[in-house]
Amino acid sequence: MNIGEASKASRVSAKMIRYYEQIGLIPPADRTDSGYRAYTPTDIHRLHFIRRARDLGFSVAEIGGLLGLWNDQSRHSADVKRLAEQQIAELDRRMENIRKMAETLTALISSCAGDHRPDCPILDELQQPDDGCAEPEARTGAVARRARGKAAIAVESCTCTH
Known part of the structure; x- marks a missing residue:
């Protein structure tokens, strides 16, 4: 099947299929x-796997x-389980x-x-300089976030108490 058909069958855009091929994921x-x-069909199965992992x-x-x-x-299934547990911890951190961002916005x-x-x-408040919290952690998530102001970044990564 061609890339359009593969895209439809896997629910992965043609652009992403080409990207995954370019970076060696497929x-x-x-x-x-x-x-x-x-x-x-094997390629489609692999694309389904990738899409589901991205969805998670x-x-x-x-x-x-x-x-x-x-x-x-x-x-070893323990290796897969460990990766899934790490992902849960990352999702919990993001939530x-x-x-915290919602609480700050509610107060504002x-x-x-x-x-x-x-x-x-x-x-x-948004124009105020950083409050001295630690620098934001390196992003490890699947979706890159657009740049935001310093206040949002400080709220997102700050573990100090105010």
């Missing part, structure tokens, strides 16, 4: 005489490790960071009159 597809990619928040690098374990018939919203005046405590 092997290069066979080519037809006219140069089009040709995918097999695993990074591309982590998926590479999972694929290695999937292909290794001498693997805690999101909860309650401090704002929301009237016709130009004074805005929310904007005032």
Whole structure:
């Protein structure tokens, strides 16, 4: 099947299929005489695996490790379980960071009159310099986040008490 059919069958976009091939997450597809990619049922099965792992928040690098374990018939299920437990811990950390951001935004919203005046405590807070918390941790998640202001980054990564 061609890349469009493979995309439809696997629910992975053609762009991502080409990317996964480029970075070696999937092997290069066979080519037809006219140069089009040709995918097999095995390729679709691998793309399903990758999509499901992405849906569970695993990074591309982590998926590479999972694929290695999937292909290794001498693997130990304990190794797979450990990776899943690490992913749960990472998801818990992210949820805690999101909860902290929501609490901060809730407090900022309650401090704002929301009237016709130009004074805005929310904007005032966002312009404040970093409060001295540790630098944000390196991102290990599957989805890159867009850049945000220092206040949001400080809230996301801060473990100190205010």
